[in-house]
Amino acid sequence: MNIQSLEQKIRATGNPVEMLRNSQIGPYVFPIPSEFTNWRDEQEAWQHTAVLMDLSYHMTDIYFEGPDVYRLLSDIGVNSFRNFGPNRAKQFVACNYDGYVIGDAILFHHAENKISIVGRPSAQNWVAFHAETGDYDVEVTRDERSVSNDKPRFTYRYQIQGPNAEKVLEKANQGRLPDVKFFHMCEFIIAGKTVRALNHGMSRTRGLELWGPYREGKEVKAALLQAGKELGLKQVGSRAYSTVSIESGWIPSPTPAVYAGEKMKPYREWLSADGFEANASLGGSFHSDNIQDYYQTPWDLGYGKHVKFDHDFIGRESLEEMADNPHRSKVWLNWNKEDVLRIFSSVLEGGDRFKHLEMPGSQYATLPFDQVLHNDQMVGLSTYAVYTANVRSWFSLAMIDEKEAIDGTEVTILWGEEDGGTAKPTVERHVQTEIRARVSTKRLNPHNS
Template sequence: MKNESLESKINRIGSAVDMMRNSQIGPYLFPIEPEYTNWRDEQEAWRKTAILFNQSYHMTDLYIEGPDCYKLLSALGVNTFNNFGPNKAKQFVVCNYDGYVIGDSILYGIGENKVNIVGRPPTINWVSFHAETGDYDVTIRRDERSLYNPQPRETYRFQVQGPNAQKIFEKVNGGPVGKTKFFHMLEFNIGDYKVTGLNHQMSGFPGFEFWGPADEGDAVKTVLVEAGAEFGLKLGGSRSYSTSAIESGWIPSPMPAIYAGDKMRAYREWLGANSFEAIASLGGSYVSDNIEDYYQTPWDLGYGFMVKFDHEFIGRAALEEMAKRKHRKKSWLYWDKEDVLKIFGSMYEQGDNRYKYLELPAAHYATHPLDKIMKNGKMIGLSTYPVYSANIRGWISLCMIDEDEVIYGDEVTVVWGEPDGGSDKVGVERHIQLDVKAKIAPKPFTQIKV
């Protein structure tokens, strides 16, 4: 249907849940090499030496400029803007009118009243909608991610992280790189090329995410690879990259809280039937007919501390009420070795008597994977984005658990696999479910024992 909207697509199919649980897009493949060496060594590099990730293609960039730039962002974001400006960045979180998260992205201050928002489309679409339909004196420009963009990107975006990252940067800069606070930016050199870097520390070790004009990307990478050889620098492919967020604790794709409610209807009518929100898939053992049951709050995602009531923004009143209540808390689950071996062993079983396959190293068969976490017969939370980590030598997932149930070392059960043999998603084979034992844990490599 030409020019069909998300709203009309939901109405045609019957519900947002049916639309997403049976989406036919298949798993997302990052548009870079799957491996440059092997994903196990690449995973270990960000903890033992250093890793170079190419982030130039899979995220959309939204550039906003004008006198009302910060006014627009402040009206949408839960974050404070009292301390924001050029050469600073923040995890920008936007919510719907009921206080549920639409998305999060990285917001870069690149000049006076000029910013760049980088990330998956939900946040960027929400900001674009308000920039176009609201009374804001701003101009916007989108540099779409490569999946939707046949043109070359405007910038390259790389990340070098790991215990040896600082030595590599000093070598290519011709001397020490200036110090900057976490999520602050500065300029330095990579050989003959000037770059802007963000102190990001994705892996928990020093390092930078940095960028520059796209036509300099190959040359910059060459300088880094040659200089980093003596420090054990490895190129990271898509297979290892897809696991890094889980080890560091970032939930890559919250369910956009846009699919229901009269207040969000105009936005659903603005979004197209082929937008990210319209083709994203929903998977896992947790099933509800109500799409709003899949929504997350800022506290679920570990963003509660970012919510500041020092300005007016969409969702503020609802979040002020939420702040008074108990929340789910983001943690990690360490999956039981023997139960994981059962999953792989079931591949030898005949017929449909097998468990849902665990793709190595990231078993992400849906855009929004949500599996039930059970304890003493009660659901206490949701598990999401299971991965194998060579650093941990085991399977882990992120989870959102009722805060009173977050006791490190406690054993819970993850219901792995979809009910009734599985949905109609192309990435779902016929299978049966398995209760997988897991232990609640803090962030990997902290000193807290479980």
């Protein structure tokens, strides 16, 4: 069988859960150097001085342009688009017909009738499907992430973050920066090049996201590094970058809610068997044969505030039914030090070993989900286990039942996969173990809360 679509791949495998849990793809790839100095100093720099994060390669940018672009967005996004004009951006959230999240990404409003959606591919693929197959006068232009694209990117994309970020940017600009509100855009000059900027940052500290034509990226980066030389600016490698969103409180990859249901079948037939959705890997101690048990609602991810019932959109009816029901809440779980040390010590002793904790980010699958237990009952899912030098602890983000989402509640994380582990190449043979953790509704970094 010549497998060309996600739908064909699921049929050939028999079950999307087994397809994803045994995918040969590991964690999401950030194709930049792993370290520029060392990951500890790079992490501390976004808290104490400033960092340059190179976002030019790991995200998919899809541009949508035409007279129907606003209708397209309104028909798909849960967000409100009232008063959404040029030079603004927002966290775009898209759901399936049953109200479960397909993906989220940053939506940039570049000019009248022209937008782009930037991030992991799920949300923008869903929008592109409707633009290309629906009754919309919209042109779609794809700029794929570098692991799926051997051509130069359209744009470079950098973030300058940290307490000294404004000083670095003003020095590079040789003057004061324009005043710009959060999630608004502006323009200024660096190295003689016009740079567009968004007031937005992964590290939840001061700074801007910058972009411009890819061919100008090296000169702009060189000017930024020179400007930051005496201000403690450090470049962030992939090891530190994989931890920044967890420290700040953003769950990078919800499970794309596309793998089941007759209504979603045309989309699965449109999606490539070589694409993100068909090759992402599921990992962790949570295991269900029903792929829909892996789906998230907007409330699970902390996006309930983005759901606006001021327009008709895909999934609205289902979300209206969910709105007043109990939801899971997004929290941080601060892991018990003794239990973490026990995991590390298992590799130094004979006998069974526990699933390795890779420093500083232990994501061994694209979509990691571990069971969270309270009084021996599952109350949610832990995702993205990391250590940062700012928190000085192992921790993870989690989506847990509202009644357990109270500061200080002690829960247990079941760490590792069942039956010695799945067939992913990132999974060594191991046994499961329990890790105690305490719930926090606030960021664990005391200087950045």
